[in-house]
Amino acid sequence: MEFTPELIKGTVVPIVLKLLDERPMYGYEIIKLVNRRTENAFQWKEGTLYPWLHRLEADGLVRGEWQVAPSGRRRKYYTLTRRGRTAMVSKLEEWRALSTAVNTLLLGPVTT
Amino acid sequence: MNEPNREGILDRLTEPLQDDPELRLDVRAELAAHLEDKACELREQGTAAEAARNEALRALGAPAEIGADLLVANRPRMKRRARIRLALRALAVPLAIVAALWCAGMGQLLDYAASVDMLTANAMTPPWLRRKGLRAGPKPFTPEQELVLHGDRSRKGRATQQRAIWERWPDNLTYLRNYATYLLVDYGQLGESPTERLKKFESEMRMAMRKDPENARYHHLLAAKMLEQAAEIKKGPTGKAKADRRSPRYRLEVKDRDLLDRAMAEFRKGLAKPMLRRGAAEMLSERLRILGPPRRRLDQIRRIALAAAVLLPDLAVYRNLARAAGPYAGLLVAEHRKDDAAPFLDAWEKLALQLNDDAFTLIDELVVLAVIDLGSSQAAEVCERAGTPDRAEAIRHRAEALGAVIRDWRRSVQDKTHGEQLKHQLRQHAGILSSLLLPALGSESLSDMDALAPDRLLDYTLAEEGLAGAISLTLLALMLGALGAALWRRLLDRKRPPPLYLLPDARSLAGIVLFGIAAPALVYVILTHWTSFGGREYSLPYQWPRFMAQATVLLAVVTASCGGLAASWARRRCEALGLPCPRPWPTKRMRRVFTASVFLLFLVSLLPAEALSGTEFDWATITVVVLSALVGVMLFLRGAVALAMALCAPRDQAFYRGTLARSLVPMLAVAVMAWSAVSRPWLIRQEGELIRRDTLMSTPSEGLIGFTSVEAHLARRLKQGVEEAAKQLGSRRGR
Structure with missing residues (x-):
């Protein structure tokens, strides 16, 4: 199933923040993880992730840091900041409330 | 693709x-x-x-x-x-x-120069610097305070400059007395001929006598100047007796007998006055009050210098009057005018007590003793020649008793054994200023060894201020070197894209401030100030190798850490950005040699006091000097090679070297600012605290005035001793 870009856009921030809450990750790792966990339901254009990451970095929600991986490759790892963690909690609450409301509206029993 | x-x-x-x-x-x-x-x-x-x-x-x-x-x-x-x-x-x-x-204390250097100007009235000093001279605190002096401190500098001649103070406050007798002092100093400027000078001087002295009628001083000054013109005081043959050697005989070669009689009559009038006041102590006290309490060593030195520079030109006047009184009495006796001679046979005692009453420095007390010894020996000799040996003996007895306390103190100072002990103690534990001043005061000036601590620690603080300045200037030199190299590269590579200006991130800056500045400074302070490894219970001149080792280690650690952290940040950043980075220099082996040298120097700085006393050039001292030189040379070479690499980089490294040089500038600038902000205020606070605690070298308080506190206390003790002796002898002053 393919999602509309507008719908995906609204989910990027909570998803990235939630994943980074688990551990510091680099961009490609985030994409791989999203694809694996959603069983490729989200067909993100890979390049679109980086502007989002940079926005979050500019807002102080994540911090990017170059590190050398054990393989010898140099990658930019993103870590959730304290502000980012607060934002993540708030985004998840927001999402929960929205999805409940939308579910009720779209999938719940019809009442008059 | x-x-x-x-x-x-x-x-x-x-x-x-x-x-x-x-x-x-x-x-x-x-x-x-x-x-x-x-x-x-x-x-x-x-x-x-x-x-x-x-x-x-x-x-x-x-x-x-x-x-x-x-x-x-x-x-x-x-x-x-x-x-x-x-x-x-x-x-x-x-x-x-x-x-x-x-x-680096550049502002303070200017202050020092201005202080020298203040003390020496050096006309070579530029006017803007001279005006800066006596600025003691954050507030500038009011015009009135300026006037009291310096007189009216727009006038010609010191006496007229100082007269301006009294003219401004004509009821203030201290200012009048101060003017009289400078009139005596500038006596040669009062006129072309001796007669003209004396006439002008007499006119001013008569005026002063009217304004300050109880004061003997103007009569004495006038008498002395008349005496100078009326007769010459010649030294007679010195006897073999100890007392004679102490006080040689004098005779008068009369040139103008009438003037001599007038001079000695004036002297008698002065002796009949109830007091002698020079106003020097009061004037100094007022000037010190205007300057306020010292907060820096410079302030302290200024105040000591101000006290030391107090003009006491009349001391020679009183000595001459004491020398002349006896021979003049002899002259009168020879003329069968015994009754007229009698007052001059007691003149020494009255003069000595008048002087003692106004004494506030050790020099004053030594002049009191000189007047007692000189005057009494001349008077006793006249009595013997006049056939009154009992009176001569009585005079000698009174002089012995009156000057005993000062003589005892002088003997204790001249005692070689005590003197050597004192010097040894001072060399080991006293500050430089105390070591210079205390030996002249004798061992009683050092009743409490703990009192030496503030002045001793102040030397270390001042040395640390120099060290802090050296470190900040070294970091600045690194920064300017990087800036110069970056500009040079821009100039050379105009046709190629300019090297990057890497923006330092907060974490890298925090790393430099924390690990390059704060941590080394903190370890240094803990080790040197809060543990016995610092060697601070010994004087800086005694433990200079230890301080040299500590200073070199700190300089090396701060400079190498800041430079190294900044360079490795820039290198890591260049690598992250994918710029081709050449192999790092210095090599690991070179870094190890540098670290080992610094560590060894650190270990040597922990040696016990005896091993690191700078009095002997032993193996520990040689090790410190050699290792310090080695570390210094390695640091210099590292900087020089880095600069050369940036300036003469081959084409494939030019962009990287240029980026490195450009990007080091803000990092090193932050290091310079952080180091200055951490070190300087702390050291200045430390300096002020030690000066407040210093009871030896401070300018005196508790109603005392003088050169230093320790001297003022000693002078007061001697003064009280003479007063006590005078009371026991039943001496009478004045009328």
């Missing part, structure tokens, strides 16, 4: 970010790493290399769309970074220069 295409796509992707070349490279490197990861994974899944690269590029998305998104996402960041970069480029270098010069 082949490699050039990949590079072209990455260029197009990041083109919108071209206003921030560092950010562009950063994003480019991130996207390149992404493409590499993706292609690698595809290769592992069996895709051919070329196809994997193409698939990675395709999966990334449309370059134009992503480039636009990247610009939107990064625009706020780019704006903020541009503002920071602009601020750093405009402010970092000037602020660092100001901070380093401030930390």
Whole structure:
């Protein structure tokens, strides 16, 4: 199933923040993880992730840091900041409330 | 898709970010790493290399769309970074220069120069510096305070300058007495001929007598100047007796008998006055009050110098009057005018007591003793010649008793055994200023060894101020070297894109401040101030090798840490941005030699006091000197080689070297500012605290006035001793 870009856009921030809450990750790792966990339901254009990451970095929600991986490759790892963690909690609450409301509206029993 | 295409796509992707070349490279490197990861994974899944690269590029998305998104996402960041970069480029270098010069105490050097001017009235000093001279605190002096401190400097001649103070406050007798002092100093300027000078002087003295009628001083000064013209005081043959050697005989060669009689009559009038006041102590006290309490060593030295520079020109006057009184009495006896001679046979005692009453320095007390010894021996001799040996004996007895306390003190100072012991103790435990001043005061000045601590520690603090200045100037030199190299590279490589100006991030700056500045400073303070390894219970001249080792270690650690941390940050950043970085220099082995030398020097600085006394040039001292020189040379060479590498970099390294040099400037500027901000205020506070605690070298308080507190106490004891002896002898002063 393919999602509309507008719908995906609204989910990027909570998803990235939630994943980074688990551990510091680099961009490609985030994409791989999203694809694996959603069983490729989200067909993100890979390049679109980086502007989002940079926005979050500019807002102080994540911090990017170059590190050398054990393989010898140099990658930019993103870590959730304290502000980012607060934002993540708030985004998840927001999402929960929205999805409940939308579910009720779209999938719940019809009442008059 | 082949490699050039990949590079072209990455260029197009990041083109919108071209206003921030560092950010562009950063994003480019991130996207390149992404493409590499993706292609690698595809290769592992069996895709051919070329196809994997193409698939990675395709999966990334449309370059134009992503480039636009990247610009939107990064625009706020780019704006903020541009503002920071602009601020750093405009402010970092000037602020660092100001901070380093401030930390190096350049302002204080000017103050020192101004103080010298104040003390020497050196006309060579530029006027702006001279005006800076006596600025004691944050507030400038009021015109009235300026007048009291210096007189009216627009006038010619010191006496007329000082007269201006009294003219401004004509009822103040201290200012009148101060004017009389300078009149005596400038006596030679009063007129062309001796008669003219005496006439002018007499006129001023008569005026002063009317204004200050109880004061004997003006009569004595006038008498002395008349005496100078009326007769010559010649030294007679010295007897073999100890007392004679102490006080040689004098005779008068009369040139103008009438004037001599007038002079001695004036002297008698002075002796009949109830008091003698020179006003020196009161004037000094007032000037010190205007200057306020000292907060820095410079203030302390200024105050000591001000006290030491108090003019006491009349001391020679009183000595001459004491010398002349006896021979004049002899002259009168020879003329069968015994009754007229009698007052001059007691003159020495009255004069000595008048002087003692106004004494406040050790010099005053020594002059009191000179008057007692000189005057009494002349008078006793006249009595013997006049056939009254009993009276001669009585005079000698009174003189012996009156001057006993001063003589005893002088003997104790001249005692070689005690003197050597004192000098040894002072060499080991006293500050430099105490070592210079205390030996002349004798061992009683040092009743409490703990009292030496503030002045001793002050030497270390001042040395540390010098060290802090040296470190800030070394960091500044590194920064200016980097700046010079960056400018040179820009000049050489005008046709190529300019090297990057890497924006230091907060963590790197915090790392430099924390590990390059705060941590070494804290370890130094803990080790030297709070443990016995610092050797602070011994004087700096005694333990100079230890201080040299500590200072070199701190300088080496701070400089190498700040330079090293900044350089390794810039290198890491260049590597992250994908710039080709040449092999680092110095090599690991060279770094090890440097670290080992610094560590060895640190270990030597922990040796016990005896091993590190700078009195002997033993193995420990030699080790300190050699290792310090070695560390210094290595630091210098490291800086020089880095500079040479930046200046003469080959074409393939030019961009990296230029980027390194440009990017080190803000980092080192922050290091200079942080070091200055950490070290200087703490040291100044420490200096003020030690000066407040110093009870030896401070200018006296508790109603005392004088050179230093310790001298003022001693002078007061001697003064009280003479007063006590006079009371027991039933001496009478004045009428």
